[in-house]
Amino acid sequence: MRALSTDLGQQRANTVYGGSPRRGVEFLVPALVVLLVVALVILALSVRHGRASNVTTLSDRRGDLSTAERVTVDSVTQYWLQAMPATYGRPFRELSGGYQPRTPSSPPWTCNGQRVTYNGIKGNAFYCGGTHDDYVAYDASFLFPQLNRIFGSVSPAVVLAHETGHAVQHRAGVQAPSIVIEMQADCFAGAWTRFAQRSSDDPVALTAGALDSSVAVMLTLRDQVGTPATNPQAHGLGFDRVNAYQTGYDHGAASCARFPRQPPPTTELPFHTLAEALTGGNLPYEQAVPLFDRSLNDFWKGAFPAVRPGATFRTPRAVPIPVAPLPACGGAAAPDRDVALHYCPEDNSIQWVDPLLRRLHVQLGDTATGTILSDGWGRAAQTQAGRPTSGRRAGLQRDCYTGAWLSTIANGKEPLLQLSPGDLDEALTTIVASSFRPGAEEQSSRGGAFERTDALRSGVLGGISACH
Ligand SMILES: [Zn+2]
Numbered sequence: 001m002r003a004l005s006t007d008l009g010q011q012r013a014n015t016v017y018g019g020s021p022r023r024g025v026e027f028l029v030p031a032l033v034v035l036l037v038v039a040l041v042i043l044a045l046s047v048r049h050g051r052a053s054n055v056t057t058l059s060d061r062r063g064d065l066s067t068a069e070r071v072t073v074d075s076v077t078q079y080w081l082q083a084m085p086a087t088y089g090r091p092f093r094e095l096s097g098g099y100q101p102r103t104p105s106s107p108p109w110t111c112n113g114q115r116v117t118y119n120g121i122k123g124n125a126f127y128c129g130g131t132h133d134d135y136v137a138y139d140a141s142f143l144f145p146q147l148n149r150i151f152g153s154v155s156p157a158v159v160l161a162h163e164t165g166h167a168v169q170h171r172a173g174v175q176a177p178s179i180v181i182e183m184q185a186d187c188f189a190g191a192w193t194r195f196a197q198r199s200s201d202d203p204v205a206l207t208a209g210a211l212d213s214s215v216a217v218m219l220t221l222r223d224q225v226g227t228p229a230t231n232p233q234a235h236g237l238g239f240d241r242v243n244a245y246q247t248g249y250d251h252g253a254a255s256c257a258r259f260p261r262q263p264p265p266t267t268e269l270p271f272h273t274l275a276e277a278l279t280g281g282n283l284p285y286e287q288a289v290p291l292f293d294r295s296l297n298d299f300w301k302g303a304f305p306a307v308r309p310g311a312t313f314r315t316p317r318a319v320p321i322p323v324a325p326l327p328a329c330g331g332a333a334a335p336d337r338d339v340a341l342h343y344c345p346e347d348n349s350i351q352w353v354d355p356l357l358r359r360l361h362v363q364l365g366d367t368a369t370g371t372i373l374s375d376g377w378g379r380a381a382q383t384q385a386g387r388p389t390s391g392r393r394a395g396l397q398r399d400c401y402t403g404a405w406l407s408t409i410a411n412g413k414e415p416l417l418q419l420s421p422g423d424l425d426e427a428l429t430t431i432v433a434s435s436f437r438p439g440a441e442e443q444s445s446r447g448g449a450f451e452r453t454d455a456l457r458s459g460v461l462g463g464i465s466a467c468h
Contacts, residue, residue: 001283001366001409002418003291057205058196060213063153065144072157073099075204076164079195087253088172095167097128097135099160104141111137127163129170136163147217154210155217157196161189165256176260183244183264186218187256190248212449216432218242219425239424239457240266246454265461281420282366285358292370293318295416296377299405303464308385316380317347318373320354327351341372343379343389350376364433367406367426374402395446396455399431400467403459410460424460428453 056063056071077094084092100109108117111128118141125138138144138159147155165188169181176184193214196204219238244264248256283291297315304313321327328334329344329351340360341352352372361369378398379389388394406427410419435449446452458466 001288001291001370001423002281002420003283003287004416004418055203055205057207058152058154058157058210059207060152060154060209062148065140065148065153065156068148068153068156069099069101069144069160071203072160075196075199075202076161076192078199078202079192080164080168083191083195083253084168084171087257088168090171092168093171095134095136095164097133100135100137101140101144102137109137125159125163127166127170129167134167134170136160136167138163151213151217151220152210154206154213157204158189158193158214158217159221161192162186164192165189172257174260176263179240179266180259180263183240183266184256184259186241186244187248187259187264188253190245190250191253191256192248193245194249194252208448212432212435214245215242215449215453218245219428219432237266237422237425238428239460240264242428242453243457243461246450246457250454281422282361285361285366285369288361288366288369289318289320289357289373291416292373295409295414296374296405298414298416299408300377300381303401303404304381304385306464307381307387307468311385313381314348314384316343316377317349319349319351320357321351322354324353324356326353341376343376343383345383348380350380352376360430364429365422365426367423368430370406370423371402371427371430374398374405377405378402392445392447392451396451397467399452399455400459401464402427403456403461404464404467405459407460407463427456431456 056067058068058072077092080092084090102109102118102121104118106118108115110116111126111133112130116137118139121137121139122141123139123143125136125143127136128134138156144156144159147159162185165185166181168188169184174181174184193206193211196202197206197211218241221241244256244259247264282288297313300313301315304311325337326335326339326342329342330346335342339353340356341350343350350373357369357372360372375398378401381401382389382394382398387397406419406424408414409417410424412418431452432449435446435452447455455467
C-alpha cells in the first residue's frame with residue numbers, strides 16, 4: 001500500500017486505541033500457518049494416492065509422481081479430445097513428441113533447432129511447438145518432486161495441464177500478448193481441473209484439498225512483484241493467475257477461448273516511486289494500522305446500506321491487545337491463544353493480538369494486516385446488520401467484503417491509500433495460508449482456499465454488491 005496522506009497515521013495511532021477488552025466472535029489465523037510455505041510444507045507430510053483400479057486420486061498430499069504424471073496426461077488428453085472440437089471446431093491431435101521428463105543426465109535436445117540442456121529447463125516446464133516439434137518438457141529432477149512435496153500430487157498435474165494449454169493454443173493458432181497467452185493456459189488448466197473432478201470416465205479424481213492446493217500452486221508460480229503486465233515475459237501476478245484459473249474452472253474452455261478478444265482484468269502495476277520499490281510497497285506497521293482503521297470505517301459508512309438498507313454503520317473501536325490471548329468478551333470464555341482478532345458486539349470493539357499481526361505484517365506484507373483487520377470490520381457489519389457471523393457462508397461473505405474494500409482502493413475511490421504491486425497477492429496469500437490447517441484432513445469451517453479466494457475475487461471484481 002501507499003499512503004496518500006501520511007500525517008494522519010501517527011496522530012490516530014496515539015489517540016484511538018485503548019480501552020476495555022471484551023468477548024467477541026473469533027477469527028482464526030493460527031500462528032502456525034502465517035507463512036504459506038511453512039504451512040504447506042507441514043501439510044505435505046504423508047504419502048497417499050488412489051487405490052481404485054483405474055482411477056488415481058490426486059490430492060494436496062505427496063503422491064507417486066510417475067503415476068500422477070501418467071494419469072494426468074491421459075486425463076488431459078481425454079479432456080481435449082472432447083473440448084477442442086467444442087471450443088475451436090477442430091479435432092485435437094495428441095502431442096506427437098509427448099511429455100518428456102528431463103533430468104541432469106538427459107542428453108541435450110532441441111526445440112525449433114535450438115539446443116536445450118537440463119540447465120535451460122531447471123525449475124521449469126515448457127511446451128515446444130513448431131514444424132518439427134510438438135512436446136511438453138519438464139524438470140523431473142527438481143521442480144516436480146518439489147511441487148509434489150510442498151503442494152501435493154495435484155501440483156505437477158496443474159503444471160502439465162497448463163503446458164498442454166499451450167499445445168492447444170498452437171493448434172488453434174491463438175495470437176495474443178504473452179500475458180494473455182499465459183492466463184489463457186491457466187484458464188485451460190482450470191477447465192481441465194473441473195473435468196477431472198466431475199468426469200467418472202477419466203483416470204483422475206481430485207480431493208477437495210487438491211482444489212485448495214491448486215490455488216496455492218497458481219499463487220506460487222507468479223511473476224516477481226513490480227513486473228508490469230506489458231512486460232513480454234509477464235506470466236501474471238498470483239491474483240490474475242488465480243482469477244484466470246478459476247474462470248476456467250467455473251465457465252469452461254469456451255470462456256478461456258474469449259481471452260484474446262476480451263482479456264481478463266490484469267492487476268499488475270509497476271511501482272510508483274523508487275521508495276516504494278525499495279520497501280516492496282509496504283507501509284510500516286505503525287503507519288498502516290491507523291490508515292486501515294480509517295479507511296475501513298470510511299468504506300463501511302458508504303457500503304453498509306448495501307448490507308442493511310437505510311441503516312447507518314456504527315464505527316467500531318479498534319483495540320490492539322499487547323499479549324495473547326485475547327481477553328474474554330461479555331460472558332464467554334477467553335479465546336484460544338491462536339485467535340488473532342475478534343469483534344466484541346457488547347462494546348462494538350475490534351480487538352487483535354498486536355504482536356501476532358505485526359509479525360504477519362513483516363512476513364506477508366501490509367495488505368496481510370489489512371486483510372485481517374478487514375475481517376473484523378466485516379464481522380462488525382454483519383453483526384450490526386443482524387446477519388450471521390459464524391459458519392462457511394458468513395466467512396466467505398467477509399472475504400468478499402475484503403475484496404470490495406480493496407477494490408475501492410484499486411479504483412482510486414479511497415483518499416488515503418493507493419494499491420501497490422503485490423497487495424492483492426498479499427490478501428490472497430493471507431487467505432490461502434489461513435485456510436490450511438496442519439494435520440486437519442477436512443477443510444476449515446470457513447471454507448477452503450479455493451472457495452475463499454473465489455469470494456475475495458468476487459469482491460475485487462464486483463464490489464460490495466457481489467457479496468450478497
Ligand atoms: Zn505458460
